[in-house]
Amino acid sequence: MTVIPPPPSLVYRYRNAGASYILLGLGGVFLAVNFLALNMQRGAEGLANWEHFTIWVVCAVVSAIILRYRLPKHDTLLFALTMFLSGWGILAIDRLSPLFADRQTAWLSLATAAMVAVGIFPHTLRWLRTYRYLLLVGGLALLVSTIVLGRNPSGQIGAPQLWLGIGTIFFQPSEALKIILVAFLASYLAEQYPAMRAEGLNTGHHRLQLSPRIAGPILLMWGLSVVILVWQRDLGTAMLFFFVFLALLYVASGNWRILLSGLLLIIFAGVIAYYQFDVVRLRVDIWLNPWPEADGRAYQVVQSLMAFAAGGIGGQGIDQGYPTYIPVVHSDFVFAAAAEEWGLVGVLVVTACLVTLFVRGMRAAMNQQGRPFRVLLATGLSLLIAAQSLLIMAGGLKLIPLTGVTLPFMSYGGSSLLTSFVIAGLLLRLSAVDD
Amino acid sequence: MNQALILFALRLVSGLLLFSILVGLFIIVWKEYRSTAGQSEVHRRVYGTLKVLRELDGMYRVTGETYPLLPLTSLGRSPTNSIPIPDTFASSEHALVTLRDGQWWLEDRQSRNGTTLNDLPVTQPVVITQGDVIGIGTVRFHVELES
Numbered sequence: 001m002t003v004i005p006p007p008p009s010l011v012y013r014y015r016n017a018g019a020s021y022i023l024l025g026l027g028g029v030f031l032a033v034n035f036l037a038l039n040m041q042r043g044a045e046g047l048a049n050w051e052h053f054t055i056w057v058v059c060a061v062v063s064a065i066i067l068r069y070r071l072p073k074h075d076t077l078l079f080a081l082t083m084f085l086s087g088w089g090i091l092a093i094d095r096l097s098p099l100f101a102d103r104q105t106a107w108l109s110l111a112t113a114a115m116v117a118v119g120i121f122p123h124t125l126r127w128l129r130t131y132r133y134l135l136l137v138g139g140l141a142l143l144v145s146t147i148v149l150g151r152n153p154s155g156q157i158g159a160p161q162l163w164l165g166i167g168t169i170f171f172q173p174s175e176a177l178k179i180i181l182v183a184f185l186a187s188y189l190a191e192q193y194p195a196m197r198a199e200g201l202n203t204g205h206h207r208l209q210l211s212p213r214i215a216g217p218i219l220l221m222w223g224l225s226v227v228i229l230v231w232q233r234d235l236g237t238a239m240l241f242f243f244v245f246l247a248l249l250y251v252a253s254g255n256w257r258i259l260l261s262g263l264l265l266i267i268f269a270g271v272i273a274y275y276q277f278d279v280v281r282l283r284v285d286i287w288l289n290p291w292p293e294a295d296g297r298a299y300q301v302v303q304s305l306m307a308f309a310a311g312g313i314g315g316q317g318i319d320q321g322y323p324t325y326i327p328v329v330h331s332d333f334v335f336a337a338a339a340e341e342w343g344l345v346g347v348l349v350v351t352a353c354l355v356t357l358f359v360r361g362m363r364a365a366m367n368q369q370g371r372p373f374r375v376l377l378a379t380g381l382s383l384l385i386a387a388q389s390l391l392i393m394a395g396g397l398k399l400i401p402l403t404g405v406t407l408p409f410m411s412y413g414g415s416s417l418l419t420s421f422v423i424a425g426l427l428l429r430l431s432a433v434d435d
Numbered sequence: 436m437n438q439a440l441i442l443f444a445l446r447l448v449s450g451l452l453l454f455s456i457l458v459g460l461f462i463i464v465w466k467e468y469r470s471t472a473g474q475s476e477v478h479r480r481v482y483g484t485l486k487v488l489r490e491l492d493g494m495y496r497v498t499g500e501t502y503p504l505l506p507l508t509s510l511g512r513s514p515t516n517s518i519p520i521p522d523t524f525a526s527s528e529h530a531l532v533t534l535r536d537g538q539w540w541l542e543d544r545q546s547r548n549g550t551t552l553n554d555l556p557v558t559q560p561v562v563i564t565q566g567d568v569i570g571i572g573t574v575r576f577h578v579e580l581e582s
Contacts, residue, residue: 019459019463019466020463022459023459023460026455026456026459027456030452030453033445033449033452034445034449036445037442037445037446040438040441040442041442077463084456254513254514254515314446315446315450317442317445317446317449318446320442320446342449342450342453343450345450345454345457349453349457349460352457359464
């Protein structure tokens, strides 16, 4: 396939790197102020958590310097937002469940290293494309192995067993599968690009709207999502996979019928799931009306709503609210905790940061015009971040049924953090055009 | 000093910092949006325009819609075309106008209802020039080239 680079005038050059670093600096001061307040709240013995802040600063500075020299044309705002959100995440976890903070900080340093490695390694994108089948089979094998070997770090009976564990280190294969799947779909669709453009549309005699070429993968993907849903009861991941896949297919083909048919399929699956699976019915019932069971099964969502209400505009201040009333607040409900302690302003900043991340990812996609694989990869990865954030943020606000996915960069969870940082690394790589 | 007072001050500072981060983010995004808009305005070379004509009372009249003529201009009903035509008689990918060796060529992309040039059907790529009228569906385009 011949590569037609976009005309120079349409490639956006990232300027104002200084402004991004100033923003990151402001974020650093914000974190320092809050760590100070957290220590004061905890009394004199709590000085230990400065090490989390220090490690974050070291991670941010070292990766900024390496990226500056080894990947000079990258989008600095993307980097700054990634580091700021993850730092805020460390702060929130330290405040909400101090026992997990050490582990999360360790994951942060590993994740930052992974981001830098993915960003500066010259063959990243080529290898993702060349070894796509190997990666996909590997990822699926890991996922299937959780059906047999899966565990849950909390050790509860009946909890979804989505993790693979070695000793005390747990990893969630469905997280890694996210990146692999987007990369696989991007390279598959990039190859089918001419065919899809010609067939899906109304050109002359070819009026096949849903040929097997297009319907095949969509049905396969739907099947895969359903399998994840049925076997693992991982509603959030299944939804995420399917939405991102649909969006990618739409971007590749420009055919809105795909969106429509996909939505019909997911509604169909949703209705079936509602009647077949208790967990789905529970989530939907709680979403429709949580109040009859506010003390029971809807406790989590109701407490989350209370946290949002308690936050007000300016928030209660760190460690001065009561977000820990929400069960598992450190992973699924970090957003609600932020709402209670930093208020509307905090919520707006988190949302604005995530939206800007998404927009900058799409900008990277636009800068790669003429290279379908890169366009689709950047689009898919940005959409993954955006859809995941949207699912959990809206879920915590009871705007949609709650799905247990993590808030990218902020929630507790090593594999989630690592995945988010690898995505950030790939986007940084894609944002640097000339390579 | 009173601990509660210090905590309140820290809360205030943290809120102000959050607010300044929000403002800073807005300024960065806004500035870059402006400079991108400026960039693409400055660098776009003007080759010519296609003026949209529609039939009214038996005559084709200018509707005011104009599109820039690009070295590769695609016309059709699909929104992915450089000139999308919301007309039921237009095919999704209807026609193509290209600049080759200093001449503008019009090419029909096997559209269902055909393309016309000055009301004659286009069966093979033809050279177009200043003042020609391209017809797609019920829409006509008046070609105006920059000399």
